Amino acid sequence: MRPYRSVLYIPAARERALEKAQTLPVDAIIFDLEDAVAADEKENARVLLARVLGEADYGGRARIVRVNGLDTPWGAEDIAAFRGAKIDALLIPKVGSAADVEAVARLIPDVPLWAMMETPAGMLNAAEIAAHPRLSGMVMGTNDLAKEIGARFRPDRLPMLTGLQLCLLAARAHRRIAIDGVYNAFKDDEGLRAECRQGRDMGFDGKTLIHPAQLAIANEEFAPSDAEVDLARRQIEAFDAARREGQGVAVVDGRIVENLHAATARQIIARAEAIAERAI
Known part of the structure; x- marks a missing residue:
């Protein structure tokens, strides 16, 4: 179980940022050749990123390259540049x-694919997208989605909840990674924490981020708390003890613990252990 609590966008044209990312406490990096790179820098950024990924050591951080679309002048060459590259998606x-x-799977057979979910069509077709056998992850593009549907910003993200939930349901139905969208106000720690908690409560694996200053909060909020781990351990112990006595349920802190609760508790423990092993 690989953690994806924090997923940081890094502009592929900025060599200093590519270097710094090797030391950041981040679970995954999206090396961005699309929105973060100006048109006249696209080709240079592609060459730079291919070189850096071939030479640099990013440790256990997942390496994800966001290419330009096939409907642009750069998409096909972006994809070709990373065939056989040391990337995770x-x-x-x-x-x-x-x-x-x-269309992309046909061009690059040896790399797992992730999908940016950021259009109304993507929301409505989330189930068929998640079902594609080459897909392993979905990333919410909430800025583009808000623009496409004409939504106003709300701290509760009410206008986008339907889209977020459709994608999350599709991802879970097909066992895909699901990453929440960005929080734009990178100096607003309180707002970021609230949105991370919302995303975690919904069930997302982690959050995309636009600035290293956001890493600590995302890493904290998308990790099981000490209280959650303690409760999970006690639930497992109680349920296992009940099973040994021939019973199907246990009681912990005044609440029934059945098989499904024990399974959830084991997932929490596994997630906590994976994060501890990650030790970023």
């Missing part, structure tokens, strides 16, 4: 259907 922008995933 290739992130496809603006995925609207499973056909968009298939």
